[in-house]
Amino acid sequence: MIEFPSPKDWVRHSPHSSKLERLEAFFCAHGFDPHRHDTYAIGRTLSGVQSFRYRGENRNSLPGETLVLHPDEEHDGHAGSDSGFRYQMLYITPELAQQVLHGKPLPFLKGGISNDPRFAAVTDNILAALDDPLDPLEEDDAIFQLFTTLQAVCGERAAKGTNCFSAADRAREYMNDNIQQPVSLDDLAECTGRDKWSLSKDYRVYFGTSPHRYLTMRRLDRVKSAIFAGKSLVEASVEAGFFDQSHMTKHFKKAFGVSPARWCRPKDRDLI
Numbered sequence: 001m002i003e004f005p006s007p008k009d010w011v012r013h014s015p016h017s018s019k020l021e022r023l024e025a026f027f028c029a030h031g032f033d034p035h036r037h038d039t040y041a042i043g044r045t046l047s048g049v050q051s052f053r054y055r056g057e058n059r060n061s062l063p064g065e066t067l068v069l070h071p072d073e074e075h076d077g078h079a080g081s082d083s084g085f086r087y088q089m090l091y092i093t094p095e096l097a098q099q100v101l102h103g104k105p106l107p108f109l110k111g112g113i114s115n116d117p118r119f120a121a122v123t124d125n126i127l128a129a130l131d132d133p134l135d136p137l138e139e140d141d142a143i144f145q146l147f148t149t150l151q152a153v154c155g156e157r158a159a160k161g162t163n164c165f166s167a168a169d170r171a172r173e174y175m176n177d178n179i180q181q182p183v184s185l186d187d188l189a190e191c192t193g194r195d196k197w198s199l200s201k202d203y204r205v206y207f208g209t210s211p212h213r214y215l216t217m218r219r220l221d222r223v224k225s226a227i228f229a230g231k232s233l234v235e236a237s238v239e240a241g242f243f244d245q246s247h248m249t250k251h252f253k254k255a256f257g258v259s260p261a262r263w264c265r266p267k268d269r270d271l272i
Contacts, residue, residue, distance in 0.1 A: 008084070011263065015133040016228070019143065021091040024130055028084040031077035032257030038209040038217045040097070041069040042123055042146070043089030049080030050087055054112045061087075061113055066120050068109040068150065071208030075112075076257065088127045092143070094207040095172065100147040103165035106208050107147070107154040114153060122149045167194040168202040175215045179222065180241040183215055216251055223248055223260065233260060 014022035021039075024046075025031075034053070043066070050061040054075045061067050067087075069075055071094055079085045094106055101107075114120070122145045126134070134142070171188040188211055189196035203211050219240040226236035237248035252260045 012130075013228075014130045016225075017134060017139065019092075019096060019139055020126070022088070022127065022130055024086070024088045026084060026086040027077070027079060029079050031079070031085070033253070034074050034076040035254055035257035036072050036074045036213075037091070037255050038071050038207070038213055039091040039093050040071055040208075041067065041075075041089055041091055043067045043087055044120075044123065044127060046086045046088060048083045048085035050077060050085040051080035052077045052112075057111075059112055064115075064120075066114040066116070066123050067112060068114055068119075069112050070108050071106070072204075072210075072213065073112075088130060090123075090126055092146070094209075096143055097147050098165075098169070098206060100144050101151065103206065104151075105157040105205050107150045108157060109150070109154050116153045119149050119153050122146050163202045163205045164194060164198070165202070165206050167192040167199055168206045171199060171203060171211060172207060172214065175211065176218065179215065179218050180239075183211075185211060217255060220248075220252055220255055223252065224263075227260060236260075 009025075009027050011023055011025040014024075031050075045061040045063050045065065045067070047063060050067075052059050052061070052075050054069065055073060060080050067089070097106055122142070125145065126142045170192045174188060174191045175183055185196040185200065189199055192199055194202070200210065203209070203214070207214060209217075219242060222240035223233075223236045223242075226239055227233065231239070233245045233248070237243075237245045240248065242248040242251070249260060252263070256263055
């Protein structure tokens with residue numbers, strides 16, 4: 001049995017997609033601790049008030065508004081009223097953003113909350129039918145619309161200095177090919193032909209996080225997939241390249257603000 005702070009709390013995950021993660025959740029009071037992940041977190045508050053701290057300020061998301069949390073920005077979540085809060089969220093990687101943006105800096109929405117009807121519409125296209133798997137062509141079109149609209153809402157950002165997208169992208173490919181192996185910044189510098197400190201800056205500009213956190217998050221993705229497939233936390237941890245379950249759990253809580261047991265529902269249950 002998964003334990004929550006309240007028996008009324010639940011999280012429901014949508015059918016699996018290789019490109020993005022969608023969920024719906026309800027929390028009576030405390031939702032999740034301060035954490036950072038390397039994806040965009042984009043969603044809607046459906047009822048109540050979703051309160052959170054973001055970039056040093058307290059924010060309140062109300063029904064009808066769209067949350068847009070930038071990769072690697074710390075945030076938490078809790079109810080801003082006695083009625084709790086219910087919300088839908090999608091998590092989408094900067095790699096997918098770059099397939100649309102083609103090497104431009106990632107869009108950034110100051111404050112993390114949008115009231116733009118254009119962005120609300122494209123977000124609803126992905127979140128409206130949470131129980132239904134997305135058709136591959138429909139999914140790709142939705143991703144294109146999402147990031148072109150987000151770029152229009154935020155305004156195009158200029159890259160600072162002489163950043164190199166191709167080097168950052170080669171580093172990403174190297175890490176994807178070596179997820180279960182130790183990887184150093186020197187390894188990445190060697191495979192890209194770029195000095196390691198410039199490469200580290202490149203990666204943050206184009207993929208929103210550091211190479212180390214990117215690799216850790218890809219390992220955590222493997223953990224989640226293994227748990228959903230019915231494997232134990234111990235098995236999932238080792239197969240994903242962590243030292244042990246304790247090592248994995250520490251990184252999981254830092255990335256998602258909750259324990260892996262609380263986040264990943266049993267396969268045969270719809271609600272937890």
